[in-house]
Amino acid sequence: MKLFSKEQIYEGDKLTTERQNISSTDLMERAGTQIFNWIHTRMQGAQVSIHVFCGIGNNGGDGLVLARHLITHGYNVTTYIVNCSDKRSKDFLINYDRIKTVTKKWPTMLSCKEDLTEIEIGVDDIIVDAIFGIGLNRPPNDWVSSLFQKFKTSKAFTLSIDMPSGLYADKAVEDENAVVYANYTLSFQSPKLAFFLPETEKYTVQWEALDIGIDRDYLMQTETEVELISKHEVLPLYKPRKKFAHKGDFGHVMILGGSYGKIGSVNLASRAALSSGAGLVTAYIPKCGYHSLQTAIPEVMVITDDNETHISNINFEIKPTVIGVGVGLDTSEETAKTFEAFLKKNKTPLVIDADGLNLLSQKKTLLKFLPEQTVLTPHLKELERLVGKWSDDFEMLKKVQSFSEKHNVIVLIKGAHSITVNKKKLYVNTTGNPGMATAGSGDVLTGIISGLIAQSYTPLAATIFGVYLHGKSADISIEDYGYQSLIASHIIETIGEAYIDLFKQPEQPQEEEGQQEK
Structure with a gap:
């Protein structure tokens, strides 16, 4: 299995929208729906509290798609927007408007100054981390780091979308307290190299790659620096042996x-x-x-x-x-x-x-x-x-x-x-x-x-x-x-x-x- 770099993932997304004649919003819908299908298959409508924490970039947009589908299927969902800057992605804004059409319980805006004790997360709840994904290029601020620590101390099952937030795709972590410790990570199309390195593998206990329909020719033809080796590879x-070999x-x-x-x-x-x-x-x-x-x-x-x-x-x-x-x-x-x-x-x-x-x-x-x-x-x-x-x-x-x-x-x-x-x-x-x-x-x-x-x-x-x-x-x-x-x-x-x-x-x-x- 090829492990694609951050730059290759962005390029694959772009080519997919062009070759399949879809918008980036459509691709986000596809990704978020795949996450929902994964969860719904396993939970079958179980009524536990699900806390979906979304950033304001495309990873947050994926989280909003997921939250919308969970809500329309009757799950007990609370959605939060970790709103630490004004640089919102276009597809995030589109899906922010969409989620408001399916529920009167609009996402809770977190300005990154709130008292975290007011966010109640029980040990039997589920946390969905859709804050940063692979787009992170600088350390999270102190408030966000404290939020991640709240996730950890809550002992709630934590599911990260694409990558545990705070974990970089291509470099080391500066502060291990500024990273989400995920029980499970659903990684789009292929896992990330950080999942397999001694210093960073601890941030996700398990992972699974979800196929979100990236262009097949791109996946087959693109050479990657890293390959994951299993039986298939x-x-x-x-080399089989011939009958008369010695x-x-x-x-x-x-x-x-x-x-x-x-x-x-x-x-x-x-x-x-x-x-x-x-x-x-x-x-x-x-x-x-x-x-x-x-x-x-x-x-x-x-x-x-x-x-x-x-x-x-x-x-x-x-x-x-x-x-x-x-x-x-x-x-x-x-x-x-x-x-x-x-x-x-x-x-x-x-x-x-x-x-x-x-x-x-x-x-x-x-x-x-x-x-x-x-x-x-x-x-x-x-x-x-x-x-x-x-x-x-x-x-x-x-x-x-x-x-x-x-x-x-x-x-x-x-x-x-x-x-x-x-x-x-x-x-x-x-x-x-x-x-x-x-x-x-x-x-x-x-x-x-x-x-x-x-x-x-x-x-x-x-x-x-x-x-x-x-x-x-x-x-x-x-x-x-x-x-x-x-x-x-x-x-x-x-x-x-x-x-x-x-x-x-x-x-x-x-x-x-x-x-x-x-």
């Missing part, structure tokens, strides 16, 4: 890493590479891990370094398709020198994780020796060492985009919504859960991505697909283990089920007993 990446068709992964006490990292990465479909896997490790690895994974071949406890001399005669390097590697001076020498002579595609990233951070001149489209898989602290500190998530993304473009590498920012960065393009993953915050989960991901590259997936496709499979495997595993008991090995065990799930059709609701066909 990864299924076309899948292991040589699916590549040879080398997992290079390990040190005394950290051979388990190589174990996990190697198993994951095999389970993701690689034809052959060889582990390159120090001598201390030889017997344990040969015993634990009989399917994996093992080459040992001359050193007993850590990697000191990388030398092998085989020709792997891809090398996953860094898991459990150690950052000793001897290993660092060996790693440098390896990078300078290596021409094989790489996936670099953990201590491999730390060694790169210690000597960034080594970045110039990385093969094109090398995959780097840092968590946030490792990323900071690579690209430097940032003040907020939006600045972090810009730094990573510049880093990716400068060095022609793919950077996977690991997190609740892992983001694959390839130059200016961002791919936001939707699978995974908090149970993955466990030792070895990243090692498994390194193995999966390496295994996919071995099977002739491009590094970018392997990263996008690998992150999805990794998260989906964990989602399947928590059905048996829950969040707290999930361990990295469980994720490997369900990679096969994650593959199978790609081709499962959504379950259709069963007919109730006695229901007849029409």
Whole structure:
């Protein structure tokens, strides 16, 4: 799913009105009606108090359309206008006049000076936030911030239209108290990037994208900087196997890493590479891990370094398709020198994780020796060492985009919504859960991505697909283990089920007993 920027959304609205020969007021009516339909389907006329707070721009106009339909369908609605300036949009004014024709209870004008204690909101009420939407370009004033805090302390269910008010579409929030904390956000046409970033995802618990009929050609043809990755997006990446295929068709992964006490990292990465479909896997490790690895994974071949406890001399005669390097590697001076020498002579595609990233951070001149489209898989602290500190998530993304473009590498920012960065393009993953915050989960991901590259997936496709499979495997595993008991090995065990799930059709609701066909 494409995530459109604020500017692209405005352009899409404009083109839609032109190509469909409708007015902007008609498009607003369509949007507000979709919100009403969503609410009405769920409430079916339930008599609870609904407080619709409207700004004086187009988001407020959407709120007025909603309030009008709620009123005409018999709901208990109180409408408020947050009237902090005189810059009212044309479509807001049209819908302000329209709502006055369906009720004697006209919207309450709030001049942004009122005593907020006079606005009564009960815990069982519903708040609809239609104040700013994506149009906000400066912080709300103190009174509006106090109104948002009143929403929060009321504990009433809060539904935001398009975006929680106070949240920007393209930059960080200055004051977290000046943002609506929404239980649910109905976002027009596509969700917003802010819903998936660590610092701003807290402002909406759940979201849903509503189709408001934006021009289809525009949606299909417009390139976006950000894409949201789910089953629909990864299924076309899948490479089916031919009947007469053999292991040589699916590549040879080398997992290079390990040190005394950290051979388990190589174990996990190697198993994951095999389970993701690689034809052959060889582990390159120090001598201390030889017997344990040969015993634990009989399917994996093992080459040992001359050193007993850590990697000191990388030398092998085989020709792997891809090398996953860094898991459990150690950052000793001897290993660092060996790693440098390896990078300078290596021409094989790489996936670099953990201590491999730390060694790169210690000597960034080594970045110039990385093969094109090398995959780097840092968590946030490792990323900071690579690209430097940032003040907020939006600045972090810009730094990573510049880093990716400068060095022609793919950077996977690991997190609740892992983001694959390839130059200016961002791919936001939707699978995974908090149970993955466990030792070895990243090692498994390194193995999966390496295994996919071995099977002739491009590094970018392997990263996008690998992150999805990794998260989906964990989602399947928590059905048996829950969040707290999930361990990295469980994720490997369900990679096969994650593959199978790609081709499962959504379950259709069963007919109730006695229901007849029409």
